[in-house]
Amino acid sequence: MHDSEYNPRQVVEILSEALPYIQRFSGKTVVIKYGGNAMTEDNLIHSFARDVVLLKEVGLNPIVVHGGGPQIGQLLERLNIESRFVDGMRVTDSETMDVVEMVLGGLVNKSIVNLINGAGGKAIGLTGKDNAQIRARKLSVQRKRADMTASEIIDIGHVGEVEHISTDLIEMLSEADYIPVLAPIGVDAAGHSYNINADLVAGRVAEALGAEKLMLLTNVAGLMNQQGEVMTGLTTEQVDQLIEDGVIYGGMLPKIRCALEAVKNGVNSSVIVDGRVEHAILLEIFTRSGVGTLITDQTGTASN
Numbered sequence: 122m123h124d125s126e127y128n129p130r131q132v133v134e135i136l137s138e139a140l141p142y143i144q145r146f147s148g149k150t151v152v153i154k155y156g157g158n159a160m161t162e163d164n165l166i167h168s169f170a171r172d173v174v175l176l177k178e179v180g181l182n183p184i185v186v187h188g189g190g191p192q193i194g195q196l197l198e199r200l201n202i203e204s205r206f207v208d209g210m211r212v213t214d215s216e217t218m219d220v221v222e223m224v225l226g227g228l229v230n231k232s233i234v235n236l237i238n239g240a241g242g243k244a245i246g247l248t249g250k251d252n253a254q255i256r257a258r259k260l261s262v263q264r265k266r267a268d269m270t271a272s273e274i275i276d277i278g279h280v281g282e283v284e285h286i287s288t289d290l291i292e293m294l295s296e297a298d299y300i301p302v303l304a305p306i307g308v309d310a311a312g313h314s315y316n317i318n319a320d321l322v323a324g325r326v327a328e329a330l331g332a333e334k335l336m337l338l339t340n341v342a343g344l345m346n347q348q349g350e351v352m353t354g355l356t357t358e359q360v361d362q363l364i365e366d367g368v369i370y371g372g373m374l375p376k377i378r379c380a381l382e383a384v385k386n387g388v389n390s391s392v393i394v395d396g397r398v399e400h401a402i403l404l405e406i407f408t409r410s411g412v413g414t415l416i417t418d419q420t421g422t423a424s425n
């Protein structure tokens with residue numbers, strides 16, 4: 122148990138204030154993407170695990186999809202293999218794919234499972250290969266040539282995009298009180314592995330489950346403009362313009378695209394959340410504050 126700095130009166134008031142949010146989200150599915158960059162500090166990792174367990178205990182269905190880009194990068198560096206990215210996607214040759222599978226499916230997945238279990242939850246770790254639940258195909262990346270005259274297809278190796286998500290195993294576990302923790306590794310019909318950006322997997326899992334909310338935890342306050350201010354309530358057209366202007370780049374590209382896509386495909390809201398804030402998940406679900414970049418189908422009307 123933790124010693125609380127609040128007096129009992131404050132504790133019950135806070136609990137009582139959470140009631141409408143608990144009622145609103147009860148029985149609803151929330152897909153939480155836990156980015157590798159948000160997994161850095163010990164206190165944050167533990168507050169993440171406690172938040173996930175609390176959601177489950179008060180009747181929500183949290184599903185965790187994790188990344189681990191920096192952790193893959195660290196092992197590649199130790200092995201003297203260079204990391205290269207195109208539009209936020211890791212160029213993945215066969216050797217790199219082995220490392221990706223080991224780090225995501227092994228190290229990172231099991232450490233998150235361990236943390237949630239340590240906080241009193243019942244977490245089960247899976248990759249997209251279990252039950253072939255993340256069916257993938259090779260991602261084809263198109264880019265403008267340097268002279269801007271035409272586009273060319275770039276081969277970035279064993280990088281996949283989601284073809285189909287099977288939800289039966291995730292739903293079965295969730296209904297039986299477990300918390301599924303998914304690593305973003307996909308598989309094709311021939312059994313080949315694919316490295317998939319974790320944001321893309323989280324978005325597609327949220328869509329397939331008809332989730333209430335997609336939460337993308339990262340290491341920034343949200344999607345920022347040129348002045349460093351957090352933007353919210355954006356449309357696809359505005360985002361395309363920001364990409365063209367060079368304001369959105371790197372890892373934020375797949376993140377914002379999948380946040381928009383998920384909402385277009387039936388998820389009630391997507392939010393890019395600052396994972397560096399302690400209890401970011403609870404702040405987002407149970408209070409009016411804590412909103413990073415929120416995207417709903419009625420853009421601009423930001424409220425959780």
Ligand SMILES: Nc1ncnc2c1ncn2[C@@H]1O[C@H](COP(=O)(O)OP(=O)(O)O)[C@@H](O)[C@H]1O
Pocket residue numbers: 155156157158159188189190320338339340341343344345346368369370371372373374376
């Ligand atoms: N407009 C933007 N607003 C905020 N972050 C941005 C923007 N454009 C690019 N980024 C970059 O995107 C990063 C988040 O993506 P990424 O590193 O893939 O995080 P994660 O590991 O959490 O998925 C930020 O740390 C930042 O460097």
Ligand SMILES: CC(=O)N[C@@H](CCC(=O)OP(=O)(O)O)C(=O)O
Pocket residue numbers: 155156157158187188189190191193209210211221280281305316317318319320372
């Ligand atoms: C294709 C691709 O880029 N895959 C990612 C998968 C992990 C990931 O997405 O991790 P974060 O969420 O921590 O960035 C990678 O290899 O880094």
